[in-house]
Amino acid sequence: MANVQFDLVSPERRLASVAASEVRIPATEGDMTAMANHLPTITTLRPGVLVVVHDGGMDEYVVSGGFAEINAESVSVLAEQALPRSEVTQEVFDRMVEDARNALDHARDKQKDEPDVVDAAAKLLSDMVAVGTHIGLDSKQSSFG
Template sequence: MAAFPFELVAPNKVLFSGPARAVVIPGYEGDFQVLTDHAPTVAAVRPGVVAIDDANGRHLRVFVRGGFADVNPLGLTILAETAIPFEDLNVAHLDEEIKNAEEDVADASDELKQAAQEKLDRLREIRDSMKLG
C-alpha cells in the first residue's frame, strides 16, 4: 500500500511527522479513513483516538481532544487541540480532561452548549472504555 505525508500537530509538539499508509480520524460527521489519493477534505475532529498505520507497518494510536483535519494533494495534517500518545494516556488524565470539559459546558452559551456537552460525553465514553480494558 502506498504512503502519503502525514503530520499530527498539537500546540506544544509534533506527535507524528512522516509517511503513513492509513489514518483513521474521529470526525464530527463520523470516523473516516484517509488513504493515498483521498479526496481533498477539511473536517472537524471530535475527541477520540487517531489510529495511524505508518509506512513501516507500525500501528500507533493518539488521543485527541478535538481539532481539524486537512486532506489535500500534499497529504494529511491534523491540528489537534490536545494530543496524547495512547500509551501515555491514563484514567486520571482523562478525568482531568473531563473536569475541563464540564467547566466548558457550564460556561457555554446556549448556542455552544450542545457541542460542549457532546465533547464531554465522548470523553466520558473513552474513560469508561479504558476502565473496562
C-alpha cells in the same frame, strides 16, 4: 500500497511525522479513514482516538478536537490537545473529563440563551467520556449533569 505523509501537531509539540498507509480520524461528521489519493477534505475533529497505520505498526493518539486537512499525498492534523495513547493515564483522563465538564458548566451559566453552544459542550463531554470507555479508563461519571 501507496503512503501519505502524516503529521500531527498540538500546541505543545509535534507528535508524529511519518509515512502512513492509512489514518483513521474521529471527525465530527463520523469516523473516516484517509489513504493515498484521498479527495481534498478539511474536517473538524471530535474527542476520540486517532489511529495511524504505517510500516512500523500502528500508533494511537487521543485527541480532544481540532482540524484535519487531507489531500492525495498528505494528512495534517492540528489538534487542540493530543497525546500518545500510552501517555493517557487515569489522572490525565480525569483532567480531560473535568475540563469538558467545566466547559459545559460555563456554557450553561454564560451562554444559556445559545442552545447550540450548550449542546456542543454537552456533546464534547459525552465524546470525552466515550474515549475513556474505548481505551479502558473509568470516567467516574454517573451522569452528564
